[in-house]
Amino acid sequence: MGGIEEMKLITTVVTVIYMAICLGIGIYSKKRAEAGGKEFFASYKQFGWLLAGLAAAAAGMSAYGYVGGPGLAYKSGAAVWYMPWFFVLSYGMMTWLNGKPMRMMAEIARIETFPDLAHERYQCKWTRFFLSLNLVFCIWAYLGTQVLGGGLILQWLTGLDAGIAGVLILLVTIIYTYYGGMVGSILVDGLQGFLMILSIVGAFIGCIMIIGSFDNFVTTVGSSSLGPHYVDPVGFPTEAMLPLVFSWIFVLAFGVVGQPHVNTKFYALKSYEDLRFKGFIGGVGYGIAGFMYMLPAIAVLYLVAIGQVQPLKIADQAVFVFAEHIPMWVTVVIIMGLLAALMSTASSFLVIGSALFTRDIPKAFGKELSQKDEVRIGRIALLILGLGACIFGLFGGYMVALLGVLGLGTFVACSLPVVIGYLWRRATKEAALVAQILVLLCSFGISVGYEKLLGLKLPGGIPGYVFYICLSFLVMIFVSLVTKGSAGDRLPEKMKIYFRHLE
Template sequence: MIPAMASATALTATPLQAIPIADSPYVILFGSLYLLIVLAIGAWGYMQTESTSDFLITGKSIGTWVLALTAFSVIQSGFGFVGGPELIYSFGTTALWIFFTAPLGFLITWVLLAKRMRVLADIRDVLTLADGMYVRYESQWVRGLTAVAVVVGVVAYLATNLAALQYVMRAIFGVPVTTGLLVGAFILLLYSMLGGMIAGVWTDFVQAITMIVGAVFVFAFAVSFGGGMESISRNLATADPALISPFGAMGSHEEAIFAALGWWILFSIGTAGQPHLVTKFYMSKNLRILRWGAPIAAITYAVSSLLAFSTGLSMRAMVEAGEIAAPQNASVVGPVFVLEHTPGVIAGLILAALLAAIMSTSDSFLNIGAAAISRDVPRALGRPIDDDRTELRVTQAALAGITILSVLVVAQSSALVGILGTIGWGFFAAAFFAIVALGLNWKGATKEGAIAAIVVGLSVNLFYNAVPSVAGVLGLGGVAEAVPGLYPFPETFPVGTVSLLVTLVLFVVVSLLTGARDGDSVAPDVAALMER
């Protein structure tokens, strides 16, 4: 499978080795300033944290703009600077199907979940996604499987983000890769342990502002670099008319349409299955502030996507026109353009934003993963940690454990990082969209349907994405070649979309076969929530 299809938000390690080391003092200045801000926010968050609730959901204290910009930034992540330009450079305007549909995903997520998740945090003691799913289905199996899926996805995301972080630290500060990994991971762990989600939310907010400002400047420089949109379009059309067509840059016309449809489904509907986004609704001050969150998140995401759109098209147009040499790898198109074709101040701002994107998103994953270990798994096993202070300390210890594990993965095995990199957006979308988004809107959903959806969704993703990679590493070439041959769709059609659609159908069918259709199995307070 094409890596970008399998895990569109994952950052792989190897291609980023081609990022040059910055030679502008502004890059070091902005990078250092960002790291100092991160540590200051962590220290401030520590002073605001008195309970596990404060640590995990900020004590329900954030407002409209912070919530919306935080939601946009954890979804955009480093993808906007690395994966986005790569896709646009490689496939032209066809790749815009991701950027057109992702803003729609915020609207769908807000409509389906914002009010229900926030009210759920009022009527029950919920701090994590698994808490909410236990309340909905009253099943420790659902709680436990949700927690396991979260931990697997978090380790995968964190390892790939740390793999990228080491090269970004090298690009900014010129340090050896190993030093960049250790220093970056230590700073990430320090501010995560100090401030929890309070620190994470505010670093997400800083990241969002930086991304928006930087994207606008880069858009202007990129269009100018390519000679204007007319010149860019002409150069691309001369090289390959498919690069500026809606569907034609990914194989045959039929395959391209199929891929675009797959992206549309995965990045619009699948947004509502991302735990690092949907749990943000627990944190809002009240229901009123949810009203404008969706359009703010959607618009800011669209603005930030100007960076990927402009750099990808402009760089490809200039390469095709023979004005510049092709980059070593399409994955570094965005960073290379910023470092080599923008002023030092802009380069510093953008690389600081890339550093922020990786670290702040990693912090969100760290928090939900640690909570799954300290809170959800023990409760699913019938051995909850009853003392709040002890639970908070165990959560912080879990943060350290997950970080150390991810660092060891990155340091010891680039092959393992690549395998984990295939577990991304589609993994969470398949595991959680049905049980969360449908489950909180349909009284007929059952615990059996939820269990089936999680297990099968994870299995389909792992079978098609991870098994071929694992087999290749183990020298089982026959298996590595056979599994992709079993995939019944064109390779450009995302595996995540297939697993998402399979789990949706399975969830509904199993629920209809096993449940009370009148909704009597739903707790009265949860049923009232679903009727709001």
């Protein structure tokens, strides 16, 4: 058996053990999750700052950071590094903007989901409905890409078809999330957050073993046929990357501020005092994991520059080429980190997705379930959502790529009206509703239709999501100044109490 085959076999065995542990944790947390919808969907007051912080870091880093990120960094150079590093700042912003308000909202109202926040603040069922709809599309998009990302990992390890391999990973995630809900998800996320951090130590050692030193990397790659743009801050090709770089600086600094699957971890904290450290752990954890965007790409670019590896035909293979050039134990750790990134994000999406179908969309039409029924129906919804994502990932073909463009941008744009709402008493329900409808229209009209189907670009070459994130923000501010619904003196009674104490 050759070295690579042996390494793949060992990694596969460790993967199986790892997945068995995830399943075990899910089943172990079954009883705690079954206490009610608040526990199943929000893991309300179940954990301390360390676990919730690690879970927030793990949920924020998806398979994209471990496969797509290094792939894009291999293709375009250092310009891609803006993505993780401005995301770290967003954890800080999330801590200041969302931490205390989200905990306060959960004290004064029964909050389990992000649309719950919107509803309590604006008392508008249509805002809740359109927000839920926007989130449903985002979650499908994310789950579809997690299936693809997971597929690439297992395909590399076992030679399975990428689609089937991705479905296998998602199935394991579905099972442990089915039993444990958000409680199981956070417990597994804690382990996964730790594994992700460990994998960066491995990636760093592996990278240094290949390149010798970063000076050597810069000098070698910069003066090779690849050229200096691969080591400069705007990457290659410079002109094309410039609008993206500045768009990322703006959008990714919002980052997790508008990500419900990361923010809901605030509900999991046992005490308000845990807010102090949770955001910090999340940010630092993500900051460490963020090196994954850089290290494999640095090593592979170096290998290409010295002629040891042929230029890659598929950029997303960069992390796997890297894995084949480092010691076996490092590869095992990195693959575990990769699986952790993928499964933690997917399980969070499954929980908040099932809550959308069980709680948010029915509540928009006046239907409310008991806490026990929420868990029961939530599990069925989780199964349907997860299996639907598997089928979609396997047979969706071009549709997966189409919906895949609705990711972070739509998340941020549709979450901003909620965030602004609980920070500013002047924010009105009219503004929130208009913003949600515009985000839905723009997500499909601009990101899917204009950019993806027609292949056109907005003025300045900026991605469509920049436009509708700005639009959502502007509508919230300027429409609020000329409308009055559920704002100022017309705030619901509980919101008056909330704002009196918040301010």
